[in-house]
Amino acid sequence: MTTLTAQQIACVYAWLAQLFSRELDDEQLTQIASAQMAEWFSLLKSEPPLAAAVNELENCIATLTVRDDARLELAADFCGLF
Template sequence: MLTAEQIACAYAWLAQLFSRELDSSQLAQLQSTDMVGWFAILEQEPSLSAATYELKAKIDALVNRPDARLELAADFCSLFLMSDKQSALPYASVYPSSGQDNTQIACLLFEAGMETSDVFNEPSDHLSIFLELLSHLHFSLNEPNIDHEKVRQLRQQTLSILLSWLPKFSHNCLRYDEFGFYGALSQLLLVLVQLDEQNQ
């Protein structure tokens, strides 16, 4: 069973990977031996093991991909920044099933005492904002004098909104990501969010 802190770290890590193209240091980090321990932690959770294994396989395959960083940047761009049909746009408002505009996530951020950063120049319904919020909520569970019921309610609301569109997003990632790194990453994210909802 993952701890609240480990789940918080997983959300923060995934938020970073979905927020922008990987730079050279992030790619090197993904391929480093430091990641072995992190993936071992994720694989301890039975529901995450298959998705983690698949992601590791895609990371291993990057070694044989010429200009891996540039190719991953192109994958990121075509999946998440294009508006054609063959993409997986990372915004809740794009998916009719979510019934979302930006006000609901903005309210949740306010309730949690968070603000969107000026550095991250994206609408507040971007996937990474949801993941940062969930990371924050999990970390806050370890703080003294925290209103656990309020945190639980905010988590529940955030997960509910996210799960109204994340399966479709993940499906599109798998469908349109030919190499499969972001497809595998989205699958790991989906099973993590589903696990988190079950453990409420």
């Protein structure tokens, strides 16, 4: 059983769909590394089935924030997916 509401689950799906719909720009990169997103990730980690995946996502985001070529790296990964 989940403690997330239907609206929160829908938000997760919408966010993931948006992430994969096109390459991320600088504004989106800044947003995913923001304190607001960290709060949202904390909420998601309260769901045991999501905790490991969210931790991995946070680690990847932290790695990206220290790279000068983050957009280029993500663009290459995006092209590799599709």
